[in-house]
Amino acid sequence: MPISMPPAAASDLCSGATASGPAAGETAAPEHTVPERTGPENTGPEKAAPGSAGHAAASLGPDGPAAPFDAAERAAVYRAIFERRDVRDQFLPDPVSDEVLLRLLSAAHAAPSVGLSQPWNFILIRDAGVRAEIRAAFGAANAEAAAMFGEGRRALYSQLKLQGISEAPLCLCVTCDRSRGGPVVLGRTHDAATDLYSTVCAVQNLWLAARAEGIGVGWVSIFREGALQRILHLPGGVVPVALLCIGHVSALYDRPELEIRGWGQRHRLEDMVFADRWGRGDAGPE
DSSP states (O other), X not given: OOBOOOHHHHHHHHHTOOOOOSOTTXXXXXXXXXXXXXXXXXXXXXXXXXXXXXXXXXHHSOSSOOOOOOHHHHHHHHHHHHHOOBOSSOBOSOOOOHHHHHHHHHHHHTSOOGGGOOOEEEEEEOOHHHHHHHHHHHHHHHHHHHHTSOHHHHHHHHHXXXXXXXXXXXXXXXXXXXXXXXXXXXXXXXXXXHHHHHHHHHHHHHHHHHHHHTEEEEEEOOOXXXXXHHHHTOOTTEEEEEEEEEEEBSOOOSSOHHHHTTSOOOOOGGGTOOSSSTTOOOOSOO
């Protein structure tokens, strides 16, 4: 569904310009165009105001059967899933356009979240100085990580390129505000980590949308605890979930790079599925 945000506002958002918006700790939902409704009693766009009783009733009513996508649409979704890759060294210097970036962020913001808390924020990082600090923080942690592996694995680890912080035209930090939604959040009452899981859903949405746009994404996770909070001046209660390198790429591997480099292999699906209880087999389709 297209976003009805004015072009100037979209450009300001993606280019880093500031504007008035929601109060601290709040996330404004993107505005969308209203779908046309057809039928004997609905021949034009829905008129009920968002938040009104009429709008709630209209939103709860089905627009039609939950039909599957057609074959081409379905194939496109699965293609994005199976061709998604963690990119490290194939980035091109070409910038990602504001229009594409806004679509990626909108896809991330459409993710499911516990209690509709939407705990994420997105920090667009283009400044060379900030990126240099992030790159140095990765380097320090990566040296520590290498020492944690045995001698054989350590040699292979040292040959792997595990980040594209300097090469990608854009870095993006996806954060989770642990206080978003207040002290009691529906669905989070018995598992406090569900806000983190929600934020990861936003990352996955963005990653799949990026594949559909021909944009590469690489997730850099090797940092000492507190490093990104310090560099990005995150307030208390806000934690970094993902540091993503984003940009156009020259090519994508046909398999995960770690598999190609001999670090590991994808497990067979049938070994990962159990029936009723842990460890029980014969869980496949009847």
